[in-house]
Amino acid sequence: MAEETTPLVRSSQNADNSDSYGGRSVTDYFGDGTVLGADEVPPPYDHSTTGRPMVTCRVCQTMIDISGKMEQHVVKCAKCSEATPIKNAPAGKKYVRCPCNCLLICKSRSQRVACPRSSCKRIVNLSPPPVNPNTPTAPGMCRVTCAHCSMIFLFNTLTNALARCPNCRKVSSVGREYARCKTLIFLTLSVLMLIICAVVVFTTMSYTNAGHPAVYLIYIVLFLVLAFLLYRTIYYCSMKVSLIDGPL
Structure with missing residues (x-):
């Protein structure tokens, strides 16, 4: 090298x-x-x-x-x-x-x-x-430093969405607040779904002994939803954060 x-x-x-x-x-x-x-x-x-x-x-x-x-x-x-x-x-x-x-x-x-x-x-x-003075600007538009490749790109902070860098095409959260908020939402939903799964399993245990196949299908659906919510929780919790460099 x-x-x-x-x-x-x-x-x-x-x-x-x-x-x-x-x-x-x-x-x-x-x-x-x-x-x-x-x-x-x-x-x-x-x-x-x-x-x-x-x-x-x-x-x-x-x-x-x-x-x-x-x-x-x-x-x-x-x-x-x-x-x-x-x-x-x-x-x-x-x-x-x-x-x-x-x-x-x-x-x-x-x-x-x-x-x-x-x-x-x-x-x-x-x-x-x-700097092109004729470039149209929108409210909330600012310069953002990509957390993946350190390139600067424009992003509207008023849009409640993730930012995709036009250079490396990777997704990041602009500021820590968005990722933290999403993490709390999916963590809360995961806890609620875990409680629902526990209640359903406990109340339908007698049906499993009787061999009802529909009960197992319900279990599969509930645990798949729980796995998805846990995945999204980990996804937002581990997401890289792009920092705001300054207003446009």
Whole structure:
């Protein structure tokens, strides 16, 4: 595994297929005044020239053949030896290209990043994502940090529902109150259903001795409902909680 202090593509003396990725996330340094722009995203594939999947190098604009490299995250340009991403960054990460053209990967919430390239060692600030003033807002809309992948997404806290992260597609509770409330509701229902099951079993015990099959069917239905309620109780009790980052 590549160290976090190495660039996404190593120096030119390494083999051309050593397209490992790393990078360095820095949040406790002071920048040198340089501000990086938008995060780098993979370029679109081009099949029109040779019939094989190709991408354009982000540094020298040379076409790179990525046949047989579709499982990699980045590829190395044979002309300039710099890296170009061909897949989105892993969950909770983002690509950033240093002014020296070194492609780095860092946490999606990082505000500063240090270039590990020995000839650069630049520490630069990352510009925040632009805010579109024309974006319509709704009451209760706020930014939420996903408990699974740490990505920020928008969620309306007035909707009494779970939040599904658009990045990792996993579900979480926005704030602890919703999960706690649901846990108490299903726990109460579970206790009530357990009492009902005990009462039914106790009052129909004589029918089981007589061999009535309908009694066993009632038992099965009641215990299935009890198992479902207990499952939902454990589900909400163990659910991860996404924190509100701030209003929109």
